[in-house]
Amino acid sequence: MALADQIVRRRRAPRWVRGWRIIPVIGLVLVFSFPFFVMLSTAFKETGDIFSAPPTLLPTTWTLDNFVAAFDQIPFWRYLANTLFVSGLSVLGTILSCPLVAYALAKIRWPGARPLLMIVLLTMMLPPQVTMIPIFLIWNGLGAVGTYLPLVVPAFLGTPFLIFMIRQFLVSVPGELIEAARIDGASEFRTYWSIVLPIARPAIVTAAVFQFVWSWTDFLNPLIYLGNPEQYTLSIGLYAFFGENDVAWGPLMAACVLFTLPALFLFLLGQRFFIGGISTGALK
Amino acid sequence: MTVRRRQALAGLAFAAPFLIGFGIFIAYPVAASGFYSFTDFNLFQAPDFVGVDNYTRMAGDERFWIALTNTLLLTVTGVPLSIVIAMAGAHLLNLPVRGQPLFRALVYLPSIVPVVVGGYLWRWMLNTEYGFINHFLSLVGIDGPGWLVEPEWTKPAIVLMSLWTVGGTMIIYLAALKDVPRDLYEAAAIDGANWWTRFRHITWPTLSPVTLFQVIVNLIAYLQIFTQPYLLAQTRLNNVGAGPGQSMLTYAMYLFQNAFSFLKMGYASAMAWVLFLITLAITIVILVSSRRWVHDGSR
Numbered sequence: 001m002a003l004a005d006q007i008v009r010r011r012r013a014p015r016w017v018r019g020w021r022i023i024p025v026i027g028l029v030l031v032f033s034f035p036f037f038v039m040l041s042t043a044f045k046e047t048g049d050i051f052s053a054p055p056t057l058l059p060t061t062w063t064l065d066n067f068v069a070a071f072d073q074i075p076f077w078r079y080l081a082n083t084l085f086v087s088g089l090s091v092l093g094t095i096l097s098c099p100l101v102a103y104a105l106a107k108i109r110w111p112g113a114r115p116l117l118m119i120v121l122l123t124m125m126l127p128p129q130v131t132m133i134p135i136f137l138i139w140n141g142l143g144a145v146g147t148y149l150p151l152v153v154p155a156f157l158g159t160p161f162l163i164f165m166i167r168q169f170l171v172s173v174p175g176e177l178i179e180a181a182r183i184d185g186a187s188e189f190r191t192y193w194s195i196v197l198p199i200a201r202p203a204i205v206t207a208a209v210f211q212f213v214w215s216w217t218d219f220l221n222p223l224i225y226l227g228n229p230e231q232y233t234l235s236i237g238l239y240a241f242f243g244e245n246d247v248a249w250g251p252l253m254a255a256c257v258l259f260t261l262p263a264l265f266l267f268l269l270g271q272r273f274f275i276g277g278i279s280t281g282a283l284k
Numbered sequence: 285m286t287v288r289r290r291q292a293l294a295g296l297a298f299a300a301p302f303l304i305g306f307g308i309f310i311a312y313p314v315a316a317s318g319f320y321s322f323t324d325f326n327l328f329q330a331p332d333f334v335g336v337d338n339y340t341r342m343a344g345d346e347r348f349w350i351a352l353t354n355t356l357l358l359t360v361t362g363v364p365l366s367i368v369i370a371m372a373g374a375h376l377l378n379l380p381v382r383g384q385p386l387f388r389a390l391v392y393l394p395s396i397v398p399v400v401v402g403g404y405l406w407r408w409m410l411n412t413e414y415g416f417i418n419h420f421l422s423l424v425g426i427d428g429p430g431w432l433v434e435p436e437w438t439k440p441a442i443v444l445m446s447l448w449t450v451g452g453t454m455i456i457y458l459a460a461l462k463d464v465p466r467d468l469y470e471a472a473a474i475d476g477a478n479w480w481t482r483f484r485h486i487t488w489p490t491l492s493p494v495t496l497f498q499v500i501v502n503l504i505a506y507l508q509i510f511t512q513p514y515l516l517a518q519t520r521l522n523n524v525g526a527g528p529g530q531s532m533l534t535y536a537m538y539l540f541q542n543a544f545s546f547l548k549m550g551y552a553s554a555m556a557w558v559l560f561l562i563t564l565a566i567t568i569v570i571l572v573s574s575r576r577w578v579h580d581g582s583r
Binding site (some may be wrong): 011096154 | 310552
């Protein structure tokens, strides 16, 4: 191996070539980031700048008018509060339900664990279109169409992908502490509450971030279930910027910036956990 | 109470939320959807059993075929492009340069942007006159098309917008690249193998299980594609626009339209099952073919 190492080292590119490698990487990042730049730049442009051909990279005059107009044209804060309400409750539901189920799948020795794991995995593969209509009919029968219940309740009953993710994490944790607690006569729930939950914190945080981003960005469910404009989340509220014949691009982009920021902020905070979580589902 | 019995009860109790959720939101809906698919059902009257009518009606429904064709066209272009771009991007991100975690996060960022924001943002960038895409094309001497107004350009627009969120797949490839055994590359380097030979005989086979999984995941996503074309074609909040010449009408959009605009719940349920069967059939074909190209590590 030492010989191989030597040969490989000798064949390595010289230092200046290695330095240039950053260029294609930066190029890749620029391509993916450019739309963000357009969003930001448009949000701060005056109308004349927005409708200039060819488009300018930066505003010639920077203005906050679009943000003012955005608050003026739609009940932005109301929609933001609605979105936050739905996302917050969904996250709460996920935190309460998913670790419980994951624990039953990973650390309790009972005959149901294996078949239930299969069911969780199969459920992840079912196209949502198949269940969409009967679920709508259930809520319709309960008189809950036009309320937030259809957007929030499912999270309290566990999301298969997040259950699976936390389960994978728990499986990799050694069971000694849990066994010790059981031998000491702690009840199953006490063991869960005081030992499993603290251990599983990284996985639970990841699941919470996933759930928040999903609820925050969800389009289809609010579209199906919310009818009263008072209740709109931002996802469906933004359409108000589209007029009969024209689109208020400036205010729309300003609202888009504000709508994106919370999810962006949360993602950057939990970036490491989050990216780990994405690979968990796919590689293990 | 025996320990086994206690454990079984504890298991049931802890799994209870999912068991209830599975019953209400999965098991019952699957059964109900199967039943509705054999009925004529408009939400206001009780479902009326019509046998296989809904299924046979699809064969003669012109919009059904338009929607299916559009969806398949998007799938056969979108899936390979996603895989190639994700794999190439992962190689770039894997280069030994400083700041890799930052670059990785930036490439993933579009995936956490609200899909509505992405949709409207691309609608703006693809604007024929004022958009940046056509501006960049004009810089290299190409007269950009009317992306969202010419029927033959709307599908590239949808694929382009969808590719912006390919970062998730890229990150999975990046994680997989780190698992490729280094000594293989070293041995290959001693043998004087060039980068293509190394990729073809080391990287590609090692990544092939991940590729199989990603092909299937992306395939399922494209066959169900709804929100991106919906947003690009949107002309009213609650109504499915189909884009110029119905060029953006996808299968899931037509299904949604049948269910919630026309209230043809029975027909829409039948369409959902056909979509499931199409997905299953294509997935099985890919899984069977994968024996030829997926390297499972034991051979």
